[in-house]
Amino acid sequence: xxxxxxxxxxxxxxxxxxxxxxxxxxxxxxxxxxxxxxxxxxxxxxxxxxxxxxxxxxxxxxxxxxxxxxxxxxxxxxxxxxxxxxxxxxxxxxxxxxxxxxxxxxxxxxxxxxxxxxxxxxxxxxxxxxxxxxxxxxxxxxxxxxxxxxxxxxxxxxxxxxxxxxxxxxxxxxxxxxxxxxxxxxxxxxxxxxxxxxxxxxxxxxxxxxxxxxxxxxxxxxxxxxxxxxxxxxxxxxxxxxxxxxxxxxxxxxxxxxxxxxxxxxxxxxxxxxxxxxxxxxxxxxxxxxxxxxxxxxxxxxxxxxxxxxxxxxxxxxxxxxxxxxxxxxxxxxxxxxxxxxxxxxxxxxxxxxxxxxxxxxxxxxxxxxxxxxxxxxxxxxxxxxxxxxxxxxxxxxxxxxxxxxxxxxxxxxxxxxxxxxxxxxxxxxxxxxxxxxxxxxxxxxxxxxxxxxxx
Numbered sequence: 001x002x003x004x005x006x007x008x009x010x011x012x013x014x015x016x017x018x019x020x021x022x023x024x025x026x027x028x029x030x031x032x033x034x035x036x037x038x039x040x041x042x043x044x045x046x047x048x049x050x051x052x053x054x055x056x057x058x059x060x061x062x063x064x065x066x067x068x069x070x071x072x073x074x075x076x077x078x079x080x081x082x083x084x085x086x087x088x089x090x091x092x093x094x095x096x097x098x099x100x101x102x103x104x105x106x107x108x109x110x111x112x113x114x115x116x117x118x119x120x121x122x123x124x125x126x127x128x129x130x131x132x133x134x135x136x137x138x139x140x141x142x143x144x145x146x147x148x149x150x151x152x153x154x155x156x157x158x159x160x161x162x163x164x165x166x167x168x169x170x171x172x173x174x175x176x177x178x179x180x181x182x183x184x185x186x187x188x189x190x191x192x193x194x195x196x197x198x199x200x201x202x203x204x205x206x207x208x209x210x211x212x213x214x215x216x217x218x219x220x221x222x223x224x225x226x227x228x229x230x231x232x233x234x235x236x237x238x239x240x241x242x243x244x245x246x247x248x249x250x251x252x253x254x255x256x257x258x259x260x261x262x263x264x265x266x267x268x269x270x271x272x273x274x275x276x277x278x279x280x281x282x283x284x285x286x287x288x289x290x291x292x293x294x295x296x297x298x299x300x301x302x303x304x305x306x307x308x309x310x311x312x313x314x315x316x317x318x319x320x321x322x323x324x325x326x327x328x329x330x331x332x333x334x335x336x337x338x339x340x341x342x343x344x345x346x347x348x349x350x351x352x353x354x355x356x357x358x359x360x361x362x363x364x365x366x367x368x369x370x371x372x373x374x375x376x377x378x379x380x381x382x383x384x385x386x387x388x389x390x391x392x393x394x395x396x397x398x399x400x401x402x403x404x405x406x407x408x409x410x411x412x413x414x415x416x417x418x419x420x421x422x423x424x425x426x427x428x429x430x431x432x433x434x435x436x437x438x439x440x441x442x443x444x445x446x447x448x449x450x451x452x453x454x455x456x
Contacts, residue, residue, distance in 0.1 A: 002026055003428055007392065009404070010049040013383035015396045016405040020049070024388040027199055028427025033382060045392045047422055048400075048408060050364075051380050052115025052389040053330040054152075054371025057233070057271050057321025060102040060142055061123050065089040066325050072158040079239050079301045087173030090123050095132070095141050097238035097450040098123065102145035103449035107329045107437045109151060113421045114165060115389035116152030118234060118321070120206050120271070122160050122177045124187065129175035135183065136190035143194065143201065149432035149439065152389060154375040155191045156206040156233050159184045159221050164211050165249035166379050179206075181220045188225045199387070200427055202376045204231035209238075210254050212247060216260060222262070230376025231267050232419070233292065234258070237280075238272040238303050255280040258263075266288045271321070276305045281307050285316030290374040295336035297323035304341045309350050312366070319371030329414050334363040360410035388428035394420045 003024045010020035012033055021037035026029055063406040069085040087254055092130065093101075102119075109117060121139045125131050134140065139155050146153035160177040170178045179187070188205060195201040205225055207213040213221070226232065237254045246254045255276050258264070264287035271292035273284065293306055301324070311318070313353040327333070338359060341350040353362040372380035379387045393412065394399060397420035403411045412420060424432035431437065 002031070004042040005045050005049075005425075006037060006242055007045040007047070007049040007397075008040040010382055010390075011051065011263075011409070011435075013381045017230035020382075022382060022388065024428035027246075028388055028429070029199075030382065030384055030386050030388050033384060040173075045423065047390055047392045047395045049369050049382070049390050050409070051382055052391050052424065052426065053113050053364075053368060053377050054319055054379060055109055055117040055321050055330070056144075056269060056290070056319040056371045056374040057323050058105070058117050058119050059095055060099055060105050060119060060121070060145070061322060062086060062323075063105040063325040064093070064101050064454060074100045074133055077302065080241070082301055083299055084173065090176065091127060091173065092454055093123065095137050097453060098138055099141040099145050099445040100443075100450040102142045103149055103443045105325060105328065106145055106151045107440050107443055109322070110149060110424050110426075110432050110437060111421065111435065112329045113424070114151070114322075114328075114330060114332075114420060115391070115424060115426050116379055117146065117376060118154040118156050118204070118233065119146075120158060122158035122206075122208060123175045124157075124179060127176065128355045128408055131183065134190065136187045136194070139187065139191060140194060143191070147200070149437065149443070150426050150429060152200045152375075152377060152379065152387065152426055154202045154230065154377065155195065156204050157184065157187045157191060157233075158208045159217070160208040161217055162212050162214065165245050167214050172428070177212075180255040181217060181224055184221060185224045188229070192228060202230045203228075204233060204376055205229040206233040209235040209242070210257065211242060218262070229267075231269060231348065231374060233271055233374070234270040235271045236273055237275045237434065238301075240275055240304070243275050253277065253280065253431040255284060259283050259287070264270050266290075266373055267376075269319070272298060272303060272306070274298060274306050276307060278310065281311050281316075282314050285311050285314035288317070290370045291316060291318040292321055292374060293318050293333070293337060294321045294323035295333050295340060296327035296329075297321075299340075300324065300326045301335065305344050305346045306337070308337055309341050309345070312351055312353070317370040317373060318366060319374045320367050330367070331418075332417075334360070334367060334413050336361060356406055357412050358406035361406035363413065365408050389426050391421050391425075392423035394422040416424075
């Protein structure tokens with residue numbers, strides 16, 4: 001059954017328009033967008049409408065440990081000591097617990113304005129390191145959580161083989177991650193079969209990083225499953241030590257090596273890419289690949305500032321992700337992307353584009369486009385043929401009142417932390433109404449029970 005919605009204003013593919021009618025077909029795609037429309041017979045939405053945001057990089061299991069790595073140690077803390085704390089959490093997580101954690105997380109994402117998520121999932125095996133009966137068990141838990149909550153989903157099963165450059169043996173904390181290409185391909189095939197025909201799901205692949213996957217293994221994985229994957233994601237150049245270790249191993253920087261070894265194009269998402277030279281920045285920006293940026297996690301882990309100004313000036317595409325879940329807010333990711341440049345350069349409105357002087361609108365538009373590309377699904381735009389994934393903002397909210405068009409998005413991103421997202425639609429179906437998800441209470445109970453079990 002088709003549905004028609006009417007709103008007083010909407011951010012469409014043609015920019016901001018007033019009195020907009022959006023018709024959605026039975027599959028959840030938009031089949032008509034009309035400005036200056038009458039509301040007769042339509043479901044009236046009570047505020048301005050914008051496309052929903054893609055969260056291109058999520059580790060759902062890390063929602064269970066947020067805040068638990070903020071205790072200082074005597075030896076000094078870094079990304080690498082944080083990783084040890086993360087390993088201690090994931091060594092206990094069982095499938096039903098991961099499902100409960102993911103459901104809670106995805107409800108939080110929807111309420112914040114994310115309408116799709118890319119789950120970069122490397123927690124594949126049982127606690128003893130042996131595969132589950134269903135090799136894709138843990139990613140299927142996340143897929144089921146997405147379908148239960150209503151968020152769009154791109155499965156990004158991770159190939160993780162080694163503990164460091166030079167095919168170093170994986171350590172005990174990584175035993176639940178490790179696969180060879182055959183085991184990895186079985187996971188991918190299972191996910192492809194499970195999502196076939198589902199318009200709200202897609203499957204990509206994620207070689208974890210150059211320290212966890214050798215060049216030979218990367219080639220094998222791309223040959224084995226690459227053509228059937230919607231997208232390819234990889235962590236790269238996140239930490240200075242990672243860059244130094246890569247140079248010591250092969251004489252090249254991670255992004256330099258990857259760009260010479262594979263055909264970087266629009267199917268690729270380079271997650272973090274924090275430490276790039278000027279030449280690497282230009283090369284990635286002109287390749288069509290998406291930089292997957294997670295500013296709140298990158299700040300929390302001490303990664304450093306992404307060179308956003310030069311990257312965007314060179315035409316680079318980017319999207320945003322919540323990564324370690326220290327924040328589940330697209331507003332905070334975009335705000336801190338701009339603030340990182342302001343703090344490091346002493347300028348303001350550093351990332352406004354040539355298309356608009358409005359910094360918030362510019363960041364929002366580009367993150368919508370890059371995030372949709374990185375998740376391999378046609379989202380991020382209110383136009384014919386796109387998925388009907390959109391948000392209704394509360395135009396009466398003090399953060400947004402008396403704001404119109406681009407100034408409304410600017411105010412949403414740069415004027416505080418109260419959430420003005422009122423209603424959320426995914427594939428034309430309402431999944432959040434008046435700031436509430438219909439299943440949030442039982443989902444929260446399941447989440448609390450999972451944490452009690454993990455903390456016992």
